[in-house]
Amino acid sequence: MAKFCWLVIGLMPILFGCEDMVELEKQSYVVAVGIDKTDQDGTYQFTYQIANPEAGSSLAANNADQAPSEIISIVGTDLMTTSSTANAFVTKQMVMDQTRVLIISEELARTDQFLRVIQSVARSNQIRRGVKLVISKENASQFMNNNDPALEQRPHKYYQYMLSRARETGLIPDADIHRFFQITEGDADLFLGIYATTIEDPKDVSGPEDTIVAGEIPKHGGNSTQFMGAAVFKEGIMIDVLTAEETRIANILDKTMKMDELLASYPDPVAPEYNVAVKYIQKNEPKIEINYDRVANHAAIQVIIPFEAEIIAIPSLINYSQVDSYKERLKKSIESYAEHVTRQFIKKTQEFYRAEPFYWSLYIRKFFKDIPDFEEADWNKQIYPNADITVYYQMKRMHFGKMLDDTHLNEVRD
Amino acid sequence: MNVNKKLSSFEMFSMTLILIGMKLSDTTPSLFAQKSQNALWYIPFLAFLIVLPSFFVIMYLLEKVQAKHLVNLFELLLGKLLGKGLAFFIFLLSFLMISLDSRNYVEQIKTLYFERSSSLIIFVLFCVVCVFGAIRGIEVIGYTSKVLIPFLTASLVLVIFLVYEHMIWERIYPIFGSGLQFVLKESLFKGSIFADFILLTMAYSSFKKPSDFKIGGLIALFIAVLEITFLFLIYATVFDYNSIEKVSFPFHEITQYVQLGDFFTNIETFFMVFWLLATFLRFILLLYLQTWLFGAIFNIDEFELLVLPLGFLSMVIGLIPDNSVVTELVYRNQLLDLLTPVLIVLPFLLLAIYTLRRKQVT
Numbered sequence: 001m002a003k004f005c006w007l008v009i010g011l012m013p014i015l016f017g018c019e020d021m022v023e024l025e026k027q028s029y030v031v032a033v034g035i036d037k038t039d040q041d042g043t044y045q046f047t048y049q050i051a052n053p054e055a056g057s058s059l060a061a062n063n064a065d066q067a068p069s070e071i072i073s074i075v076g077t078d079l080m081t082t083s084s085t086a087n088a089f090v091t092k093q094m095v096m097d098q099t100r101v102l103i104i105s106e107e108l109a110r111t112d113q114f115l116r117v118i119q120s121v122a123r124s125n126q127i128r129r130g131v132k133l134v135i136s137k138e139n140a141s142q143f144m145n146n147n148d149p150a151l152e153q154r155p156h157k158y159y160q161y162m163l164s165r166a167r168e169t170g171l172i173p174d175a176d177i178h179r180f181f182q183i184t185e186g187d188a189d190l191f192l193g194i195y196a197t198t199i200e201d202p203k204d205v206s207g208p209e210d211t212i213v214a215g216e217i218p219k220h221g222g223n224s225t226q227f228m229g230a231a232v233f234k235e236g237i238m239i240d241v242l243t244a245e246e247t248r249i250a251n252i253l254d255k256t257m258k259m260d261e262l263l264a265s266y267p268d269p270v271a272p273e274y275n276v277a278v279k280y281i282q283k284n285e286p287k288i289e290i291n292y293d294r295v296a297n298h299a300a301i302q303v304i305i306p307f308e309a310e311i312i313a314i315p316s317l318i319n320y321s322q323v324d325s326y327k328e329r330l331k332k333s334i335e336s337y338a339e340h341v342t343r344q345f346i347k348k349t350q351e352f353y354r355a356e357p358f359y360w361s362l363y364i365r366k367f368f369k370d371i372p373d374f375e376e377a378d379w380n381k382q383i384y385p386n387a388d389i390t391v392y393y394q395m396k397r398m399h400f401g402k403m404l405d406d407t408h409l410n411e412v413r414d
Numbered sequence: 415m416n417v418n419k420k421l422s423s424f425e426m427f428s429m430t431l432i433l434i435g436m437k438l439s440d441t442t443p444s445l446f447a448q449k450s451q452n453a454l455w456y457i458p459f460l461a462f463l464i465v466l467p468s469f470f471v472i473m474y475l476l477e478k479v480q481a482k483h484l485v486n487l488f489e490l491l492l493g494k495l496l497g498k499g500l501a502f503f504i505f506l507l508s509f510l511m512i513s514l515d516s517r518n519y520v521e522q523i524k525t526l527y528f529e530r531s532s533s534l535i536i537f538v539l540f541c542v543v544c545v546f547g548a549i550r551g552i553e554v555i556g557y558t559s560k561v562l563i564p565f566l567t568a569s570l571v572l573v574i575f576l577v578y579e580h581m582i583w584e585r586i587y588p589i590f591g592s593g594l595q596f597v598l599k600e601s602l603f604k605g606s607i608f609a610d611f612i613l614l615t616m617a618y619s620s621f622k623k624p625s626d627f628k629i630g631g632l633i634a635l636f637i638a639v640l641e642i643t644f645l646f647l648i649y650a651t652v653f654d655y656n657s658i659e660k661v662s663f664p665f666h667e668i669t670q671y672v673q674l675g676d677f678f679t680n681i682e683t684f685f686m687v688f689w690l691l692a693t694f695l696r697f698i699l700l701l702y703l704q705t706w707l708f709g710a711i712f713n714i715d716e717f718e719l720l721v722l723p724l725g726f727l728s729m730v731i732g733l734i735p736d737n738s739v740v741t742e743l744v745y746r747n748q749l750l751d752l753l754t755p756v757l758i759v760l761p762f763l764l765l766a767i768y769t770l771r772r773k774q775v776t
Contacts, residue, residue, distance in 0.1 A: 016539055019531040097680060128680075129671045178671060185656035256582050362584035370590040371451055371655060 028092040029053065030083070031069065031155040032101045034140025035117055037108040038075060044108070044117055046082045047073040047141040048094060051155050068153040073141045078120040079127070096126040100159040102133055102177065103140040109193070109231060109238035115184070122177060129178035132163050135231035135238065137197035137215060146198035147225045163194065166227045170248040170262040173230045184236045188361035188379045190353060192230040192250060195241055200224055213241050234355055242357075249345050252305060253358040255285040263312065269333035270326060271316035278334060279310040283396075288360060292367040297377055299364065299387040309334060310399040321400040331395050338393045346389050354385040420622040425556035426614075426630030428563040429699060433610050434638035436696045438645040439665035439689055441518055442607060444658065445747060446646070449600045452655035453591025455646035460601035462639045464758065465608050469635070471761035472615060473628055475768060482619040484612065485710035491767050500760075501711050505704070507753055508613060509728065511606075512700050514746050516540065517732035519693050526666050527686060537729050540697070545725040547698035548705065549718055552620050555699050562691060569688040570641070574648065576672035581651040591655070606753035611635065613703040616710070665689075701725055 034047035050070045072090065076082030083094040102121065108114055121127050136143035152158040166172045173192035183191040197215040213229035230242040230250065242250065248264070251257045259282055265275035287304040311320065311330075320326050349356050361379045368374035377383060437458075446454040472487075481487035484504075488497035520537045528536060547555065591597050614631065621627045649664040652671075661667050669682040705724050709717025735745060 013539060013542060016531070016535050017528075019535065020528040129667065130673065130679075181657055182654045185660075186654050187656070258579070362582065362587075365584060365587035366589075368588040370588050370593045372593060374588050 022093065022095075026092050028090055028094045029098045029156075030094050030096045031098060032103060032144060032159060033079065033096070033099055033121075034073075034103040034105070034136075034144050035079075035108060036073075036105045036139045036141055037111065037113065041113055042116075043075060043077060044113075045073055045075050045139075045141060046079060047071060047103075047144050048083065048086065049144050049155055050090065050094065051098070069155045071141075071144050078117070080120075080124050096124070097128075098156060099127060099131055100156055101163070102127075102131050103136050103143055103196075104133065104193075105140045105143075106135055106137050106231070106238065107139070109135050109233070112237055114238070115236035118177070118180070122181060127177070129176060131177050132159070133175045133177060133180055133193045134163075134196050134227070135193045137195070138199055143196070143198050143225075147223065149223045149225070162225075162227060166194075168259075168262075170251045170259050171228050171244050173247055173251060174257050175230075180233075183359070184233065186361065187235065189359050190349075190355050190357035191233040192242065192247065192357050193233060193238070194227060195229040195231045196225065196227045198225045200226075213243050230357075232353065232357060234353060239353065245341065246345050246348075249342050250357050252282060253286055253288075253303065253342070253360075255288075256359050256362075266334050266337050268314070268316045268318070269329045270318045274314075274316035276311060276316075276320075276330065276334075277313035279312055281308040281310065283308060288363050290360075290363050290367075292364060292383075294367070297382055299383050301360070301363075301387050301389045303389065303391045304394060305338075305392070306394045306396050308397040308399070309395055310401060312401060327398065331398060335393045335395055339391055342391045342393070343389075346391065350385050350387070350389075355380050356384050360384070421553065421556045421617070421620050421626065422622060423626035423630035425560045426621065426627055427634040428559035429556055430611065430614060430631050430634030431563060431638050431641075432559055432566070432692055432695050433614065433699055434608060434635060435641050436692055437607055437638075438642045439663075439692075440515075440522065441662055441746075443646050443649050443664050444662050445743070445750075446600060446604065447649075447655075447658040448743065449592065450597045451591040452585060452650045452658065453589070453597045454658065455586070455643060455650045457597065457601045457604060458607065458639060458642045458646060460598070461605045462608060462635070464602060465605035465754075466635075468758055468761040469608075469611060469632075471765050472612065473631075475761070475764055476615060476618055477624055477628075479768070483617070483706075483710060484615045485707065487615075487764070491764055491771070498711050501707065504612075504756070505707050505711060507749070507756070508609065508707075509704055509724075510731065511609070511746075511749055511753065512697075512704060513728040513731035514735070514749065515700075516544075516697055516728060517735065518746065519697070520732070521737075522663055522666070523690070526663065527683075534733065537733060540694075541725045541729045543694050544697045544701050545722050547694065548702040548721045548725070551718065552617050552702060552706075555695070555702060559695055559699075562695065566688050566692050569685055570645075573669060573672065573685060574644075576674065577648055577652060577668050580671065581648060583651055585651045585654050586647070603751045603754050606750045606757055608635070609753050609757050610700065612757065613700065613707065616703045616706045701728070704728075 028050045030048045031051045032049040034049075036045040036047070038045055048071070050072070052068055052070065072086060074082050074086050076085055079096075083096070086094060102118075104114065104118075108117070122129075138146075149158050149162075152161060163172070167174055172194045175191070175193045180191055180193070183189050195214050199215050200219075201215045202219070214226040215228075228244045228247075230247040231238050232240040232242060245264075248262060251259045261279055261281045263277065263279050265277045268274040268276045282305075284306050287306070289302045289304075291300040291302075293299070314320060318326060320330050346356075364377075364379050364383065365374060368377065443454055446457050450457060472484075475481070475491070476487055479487055479490050481490055485497065485501040488501050491497065492500060517537075520533055520540055523540075524531065524533055524536050547558075611631070615627075618624070618627055645665070648668070649658060649661075652668060653661055653664065658664065666682065669685040670680075672681070673679045674681055701721060701724065705717050705720045708720060708724065709715070714720065
């Protein structure tokens with residue numbers, strides 16, 4: 001008996017571990033957090049989208065009419081205290097381990113309040129560094145309420161797949177909290193946030209289809225939420241919005257952005273009224289060479305971008321695959337078109353933003369022996385806006401898909 | 415358990431690797447980053463080069479004098495009173511170090527995984543495990559290390575593999591970080607992160623051959639330094655120089671950041687298991703060696719009985735500082751700076767005395 005008593009006492013300390021135990025059933029999983037500005041500085045409106053784990057799972061097939069998520073908004077000073085205030089009407093403890101996105105309204109992002117509120121987000125150890133940063137054109141609460149995907153209803157999977165697919169196509173930048181702090185604290189580059197909206201404002205598109213931002217896509221049907229383009233942050237404050245095409249260029253020029261391939265259309269050189277659909281494949285990183293003149297604090301930057309192209313559609317039906325001179329013209333045309341838009345964009349960053357969103361400060365670093373030296377040279381304000389930049393695209397290969405030749409129009413119409 | 419009475423070189427290798435290599439996952443990198451920014455990654459390597467001769471000298475002396483362990487060596491060279499006094503001084507320094515270190519680990523466990531539990535309870539449990547492990551003796555510790563080391567290495571390799579895509583190599587530039595003089599000063603004064611190795615010499619006589627100690631220890635030291643340097647390089651390239659100063663537990667930030675494909679997204683708990691095992695093993699080993707040192711100083715043969723009181727004492731000392739920031743940036747930093755000159759100068763002093771004495775005898 002005494003032995004048994006000792007055993008019980010000896011095993012007691014194991015129960016100490018239960019102090020932090022929270023039953024799965026007693027937690028509410030917040031999948032998305034939205035932050036809006038209020039009239040008063042230092043007070044924000046927080047919106048939480050709480051996932052319903054039972055909806056959409058195969059186990060709960062018989063109660064299929066359950067809502068996949070609940071969205072609540074509450075005013076407060078920071079994320080964590082507000083989430084505990086929310087327990088006045090949310091039944092369970094809100095945890096943010098599973099949070100996938102942080103949605104910031106454009107209005108808030110354009111003020112210096114943004115950096116203050118996001119600092120408090122990073123301090124909490126529930127929010128992970130991989131949480132994506134989305135800037136919504138309208139209020140974040142409105143964005144989250146409007147967002148109503150028909151197919152992928154489970155919100156965590158919706159955000160995960162939506163963002164990863166849009167990333168792959170280069171329509172949006174890779175923007176998580178980790179990168180935001182890296183770039184903002186580094187104070188040498190511009191940060192690009194994901195731009196999104198649920199307000200549709202279709203724009204007439206003449207020319208290539210991606211000179212637009214979220215909300216402007218002329219489309220019918222589908223979810224009204226659009227992720228397209230990028231919000232430009234300079235020193236933690238949003239200053240502008242990039243179109244989808246500019247975002248793609250930024251993705252191409254930035255070696256830290258992982259991008260494999262994207263579909264885009266380029267003007268047809270032989271029949272200018274048509275476009276050629278091209279799959280742009282980036283196998284190698286862009287080569288960025290900087291010649292830095294220490295005395296004049298001036299840099300000459302040469303950018304060479306090797307890429308491959310696969311021609312997907314030739315609506316003009318011109319025989320590019322077999323006529324060498326046409327092929328050469330198409331190659332030159334794609335290269336020069338890409339160079340043209342890239343140069344234009346770079347010029348815009350130099351003159352208008354006076355800083356770059358390509359993370360090129362990485363390449364200038366090796367010219368300095370230590371950080372004080374590097375910071376004094378001031379890449380952001382002194383070197384980049386005055387740098388001479390040359391851009392060359394080099395098409396290494398051109399593929400023509402599985403068809404050798406297109407239908408001959410004149411034979412069909414014969 | 416069927417355990418060989420004497421330790422082999424592989425057991426020495428495993429113990430040293432756990433003892434020294436664990437430095438990569440605690441707050442040491444953020445301590446280095448405070449002064450040197452992105453140059454933190456080669457500081458361990460430079461610091462190791464600075465303290466390496468001292469280790470060689472100690473091993474050389476142990477072999478020549480045919481001492482049983484560290485205290486025995488001091489006594490043989492310096493005489494009974496002075497030798498014991500010196501050993502006691504080393505005991506005090508390293509005991510303080512371990513107490514602060516253990517507090518540091520308790521804070522990590524608390525802030526990362528057990529937010530609501532009080533530090534006291536975690537500390538008590540931590541000490542119970544360490545005392546329980548340490549009582550079993552050096553053979554069991556060595557054996558356990560040997561068994562665990564493949565798993566620990568595998569989990570570390572997995573972390574490195576997963577984080578590899580987030581590394582941006584250009585971030586190591588500017589190569590001298592905050593400035594060459596700061597980096598060199600930091601390397602010079604932080605050699606003491608390897609000081610735990612000196613404690614291992616207490617176990618010198620429990621090896622099958624003295625060469626087992628030497629070979630296993632040296633190989634493990636080199637591998638541990640490479641491992642630490644590489645992981646610090648990862649921290650410097652994943653976090654940029656401005657962020658690395660602000661992150662207190664870079665290893666855990668990284669395990670939180672990585673994901674295994676789209677399906678396994680929050681996987682830090684998987685790594686936490688191995689990390690926790692290694693942490694326990696490290697402190698069990700440290701506590702045991704400390705107690706051995708204490709026992710040898712005061713001629714207590716049954717020193718294993720002292721494990722419990724010493725473990726308790728180190729817990730009490732560890733609980734004194736208010737919070738982990740103070741522990742890390744103030745006390746531990748000063749203690750490391752204080753310990754390094756001792757670590758560098760002392761072996762050469764002993765060597766000088768040894769050569770003088772030998773001349774007198776002959």
